Amino acid sequence: MSEDSIITEEMRQVVGVESEPSIYEIEKEPIRRWAEAIGDSNPLYHDEEYAKKCGYDSIIAPPGFVAQYAFPVKIGKSFRRLETPLKRNLNGGNDYEFFKPVQAGDTLSATTKLAELYEREGRLGKMLFQIAETTFKNQNGEVVARARYTGISY
Amino acid sequence: MVQETFWEDVEVGAEIPSLVKNPTPQQLVRWAGASGDFYQIHYDKDFALGNNLPGIIVHGALKSTWLGQMLGDWVGVNGKIKKYGCGYRGMDVPGDTLTCRGTVTKKYVEDDEHLVELEIWIENGEGKKTTPGQAVVALPSKG
Numbered sequence: 001m002s003e004d005s006i007i008t009e010e011m012r013q014v015v016g017v018e019s020e021p022s023i024y025e026i027e028k029e030p031i032r033r034w035a036e037a038i039g040d041s042n043p044l045y046h047d048e049e050y051a052k053k054c055g056y057d058s059i060i061a062p063p064g065f066v067a068q069y070a071f072p073v074k075i076g077k078s079f080r081r082l083e084t085p086l087k088r089n090l091n092g093g094n095d096y097e098f099f100k101p102v103q104a105g106d107t108l109s110a111t112t113k114l115a116e117l118y119e120r121e122g123r124l125g126k127m128l129f130q131i132a133e134t135t136f137k138n139q140n141g142e143v144v145a146r147a148r149y150t151g152i153s154y
Numbered sequence: 155m156v157q158e159t160f161w162e163d164v165e166v167g168a169e170i171p172s173l174v175k176n177p178t179p180q181q182l183v184r185w186a187g188a189s190g191d192f193y194q195i196h197y198d199k200d201f202a203l204g205n206n207l208p209g210i211i212v213h214g215a216l217k218s219t220w221l222g223q224m225l226g227d228w229v230g231v232n233g234k235i236k237k238y239g240c241g242y243r244g245m246d247v248p249g250d251t252l253t254c255r256g257t258v259t260k261k262y263v264e265d266d267e268h269l270v271e272l273e274i275w276i277e278n279g280e281g282k283k284t285t286p287g288q289a290v291v292a293l294p295s296k297g
Binding site: 033034036037042043054062063065092093094095096150 | 156175181184185187188189214215216218219220222223225226227231234235236237238239240241242287
């Protein structure tokens, strides 16, 4: 660790620690409202009969929905971004992995951990990268999705 | 529009159908309500200007959602998005025309799944890639 590192031993100890779960229900109307807001007319997100014909129990959640709906509630309950001396924050990127469809009627639990922590010298001075990883499980305990969020402080 | 795409018909280097978006301030507010992301830089011009921004800007996560919409339209009801992601390299503003695009970089079979890798991105009205990313999808096979 270089002398001017802003990553403290205390911060390092948080890496990998899984938060308490947030529990929430996937409902039809919020899915439809989401799809309408982005301008997505895919019938899988609107029409229950159509979704059933395609083999689902109800309408399904669009790809971004699972990880974003009602942000920031839908991350692990006790998860907090680290306090740093850097004052400005950027959303550096989002990555999603999908393992099972999420359908209206499901109950999900989300837990979040700080998966990676590193710093770089950038154009704007010192930059701290916090990669938060959230794992979503359904009511059967199956992992349905995983989302990684890159928070940049500078 | 949702279509049916078969793995056998996909060629490396080919471009998939693009998706054009013309975000308005009203759409950003609707999405803020639908997602619960109420950070003021996306709807309050004075707040945005006070944060050294050119005005209100499009949510990064909304842009990633549009990339997911493009992929969902392409893979169809029998295809699956396995994973995708993007970085936010440039800000986008309402009033501009944003185009989601993607090209096939690889196709292969793994664990009985017919997979395709893509480079995906959003470009602004000047053709600059503000939101580059990548994706892996599974497609139905004719076999």
